[in-house]
Amino acid sequence: MKARTFWLVFAHEARVLIADRTLPLVLTLFALLIGYAITNGIVEIRARDAAVASILTKQNERNARNIDQLQRINAGIETPAPFSNAADPANVGGGLGGRFAYVPTSALAPMAFGQSDMIPNYYQVTYRSRVNFMYDSEIENPWNLLSGRFDVAFVIVYLLPLFIFAMSYNLLSAEREQGTLRMLLSQPLTLTKLVLAKVSIRAGTILTCAILIPVAALLIFRPETRDAVSLVQLAAWAVLVCAYGLFWFAVAVIANAFSRSSAANALVLVGSWVVLVLIVPVLLNLAVSVASPAPSRTELATQTRLITVDGLRRYQKLFSADYRYSDKPDLLLPKDGRFEVQSRPKAAFMLQRDVEADIQKLLDRFDAQLEGQQSLVDRWGVISPAIIVHEGLAALAGNGSQRYLHFQRQVATFHATWKQFFEPRILESRAMTEADFAAMPTWKWQEETLRRQLSDLSVRAIQILALVLVVAGIGFWRLKKSSAV
């Protein structure tokens, strides 16, 4: 019998919401926005995939050309130019053969752009020091970076709460204002049950819409999402979105539990949204940057230069030795497995190596600083569900800060391996062989483990659900106590 009254209210509420056009209007608008966002995401990620594919194609062509050239040189058919010589390890270890290290897009990448429009998704790794290539950035209009992107994460974090408010700011206050609340409560129906039924129909429809549309779009247009791991991720995504939605419904319940006017409720709700979604994250960002400040980039620039100057002085002799190709063109050809690497490229290699070693400590400080900030955000993010979800969605999409740090650490390792491979060849003047080309370090991306991702996510989900329980608890307690009629 009790369950029946719930469904009675539920069905009645559904009919009313459809009849007064609230539900169709809100849902259509929301569907349009989230549909636009996911389309945006899919298009963008396709372009990113295509860009990576094109650099890989170019890299493979380049490699084939290099091997081809080497064969011709060895066969005595070609005398190469000094700075594009496949037999010269200094050339191949530099720009001629440098390999791309890239971070592949995750299955859920179209859901949130995260940091991907700012931090590069690939680097060309050569023997040049990391300071020279790690601080490149993706080409994007800074004005647009400032505006932010219209992705699914934006719709969820910013807009979903507002749509929830639009549906429920006058959950009870409207009934009260129309005088129907008294009538309703004269029936065998508690206020709690009434509110639960009202929230259920609203939450059920809008959250279904919020989850179903992006998930369906991904399953149809992004085949990568159909494997088991991605399905688990999609499920985790849905849990996060649901928890976030429920939080805002709970806030709406609290607002309605006080017998204030609909207008006052709307004001209070928007106020809470402004504080939690707009102000708190920006203030936390500020607090975090004060608590764990970035070392000075100006200092880094100055240090880099000083170290470079030092190196230039150290290898002065090598740098002032001339190329001797003009009188001895034979120097451009390998001989008995040896290739005489000229003094200047040798010096350049050693200079870059030393700069790297000396600047390492400073670079480590930057990495440590960013990790410090991130852990502060993870710890304190709980003060706003918007932060938890924003970070969580970016992480699930594989575009969060953590994954980029993970990527940059792998690039550093790959870079070290690369230099190790070329160091003896350059310094001992060993000619490149075909076997070398086969044995050259290749980039292999190591994905973060699913387990780590899920444990990270479950922490977030638990944080939000705890918030939901607290807020909803207060709301319903207040409803029970109040004479809200």
Added chain:
Amino acid sequence: MIRLIAQREFTEFVRDGRLLWAGGIMLLLIVTALGVGWQRQSHLHAERHAAQHLDYEDWLKQDERHPHDAAHQGMHVFKPEPPLSIIDPGIGPYVGSTIWLQAHRQSEVKFRPAQDATGLQRFGTFSAAWLVQILAPLLIIVFGFNAFAGERELGTLRQLMSLGVSSRALLWGKALALAMGIGVLLVPGVVVAAAAVVIESEPGRLLDSALRFLMLGLAYAVYLAITVFVVLAVSARASSSRVALISLLALWIVGVLLAPRVMSDLSRHVYPSPSRTEFASDLSTDLKSEHDKAWREQFGVSTGWGPDLPLSKWGVALQVNDHVGYGVLDRHFGALWDTFEKQQRMQEWAGLLIPVLAVRSLSMGLSGTDFVQHRDFSVAAERQRRVVQDIMSHDLIDHADPLGDRHFAYQADKELWAKVPPFDYQTPSLAVVLRHHWSGFAILSAVLAAAVALALLFVPRRLPL
């Protein structure tokens, strides 16, 4: 009469606590933002100024060495942080501040602060400009949504009319009250900001800063006035204060939150910018073909830097190479930056419908933190790089080895280093800024006129009761 109305209305803001609570928070936020901005600006400015100075000293102190190696050591140039960035850091977090001017290639301005920040950075940058652009309109909505609708519900509107108060006087009085309400909250901020700007300005450019500050104030005043009249118009038209509030909140959300992102997508769609791969590969291809052509024409050789060219010619070759490169670099970077500017211009004109876009662009421009001024710095830095390059190549040509087989053996001394002037960068003057941003003022004025007209239309002489 208008003053009386404004006074009564203002008293109501004070008495019902709206001014104290909503306004108090706003006031606190603005003053904090200015304090943080001030600290950041003065720190960055001092640090970069010192680094710039040190850098040039190191350049002069170089030992005897080959000029091309000196060019490889290069110079760092640092973008000065303008005093008004205390109020509006603009695109600052998303562009770098440092360029290493080295041989061969134009480099990017590096070290974007946002790259040293977590994902939270993307929620926005905490600054006075952000607060006034985003939150001040909300505050005006909170103060003004029931201006007419509330009086109508209470029945006081009928009474007022029966007293012979003209509806227009009511409109102006209420507008004045809203202006006073928001003004009271902004005054402390304005005072702090003015002090900061005066203290941080270089003495020679005080007038420039002061004028920029005044215009900035004017721009924001127009922006807030637009909000005031839109709020009053909606409040007069709405059937109830609830409807007024909901419509205004919807307008606010679309105006400050939704539309800027949609417009940014749209502008990218209309004027697509290349990805980094495309840009780099197009640039390299063009450079290579132009270089090859120059080598063929000048030296009759098919490949650059090959054994066919005697080392004594390398100085000339360096110069030829560089000069061919300049044109290609200008073309490619110019096209990219033009695209950015077109994207922004399109969004600025969208300010006719979404005023926040117009005021944002204008505010950055006046604060010296917009793209135009960033570009000006990048161009100046590249010019400096070319000065260095040209002086070095010239010297190499003058000292080309008569034996024909030496190039790097030559070493220049301190006299040559001193020929390179220090990088003395002057940020663009207000006149340059206005040339780019007059449209912002025009757009905001047009929108204000439209908002006033709307308010007059919705508050006719015979107000519906």
